[in-house]
Amino acid sequence: MWGAEVMCAGREELTARRWCLRWQVNQAIVDGQVYRLLTACVLHANLLHLAVNSYSLHAVGPAYEAAVGRPCFVGTYVASGFVGNVLSFRMSPNPAVGASGAIFGAQ
Numbered sequence: 001m002w003g004a005e006v007m008c009a010g011r012e013e014l015t016a017r018r019w020c021l022r023w024q025v026n027q028a029i030v031d032g033q034v035y036r037l038l039t040a041c042v043l044h045a046n047l048l049h050l051a052v053n054s055y056s057l058h059a060v061g062p063a064y065e066a067a068v069g070r071p072c073f074v075g076t077y078v079a080s081g082f083v084g085n086v087l088s089f090r091m092s093p094n095p096a097v098g099a100s101g102a103i104f105g106a107q
């Protein structure tokens with residue numbers, strides 16, 4: 001997200017915030033763009049958001065992966081991210097980004 005903000009600096013139509021809001025937007029999902037429930041997991045609102053999620057994954061990921069194995073870890077991570085975005089979609093009208101749901105599922 002931060003990289004997109006830097007690349008698009010000064011170009012209002014391409015700012016990262018507007019680009020970001022195109023990902024998990026509830027009306028777009030209702031209109032059939034369900035891929036947004038998964039792609040929102042790889043975007044972050046800003047550099048701090050990315051840093052906190054990266055640190056959290058680094059803190060809990062290796063132990064969980066060692067306990068269950070890589071295939072189970074990856075499956076749990078992806079499924080948790082998807083389910084987290086489905087819950088966000090169902091419970092909030094606001095757009096969402098980030099891997100927090102995936103990280104919580106991998107704990």
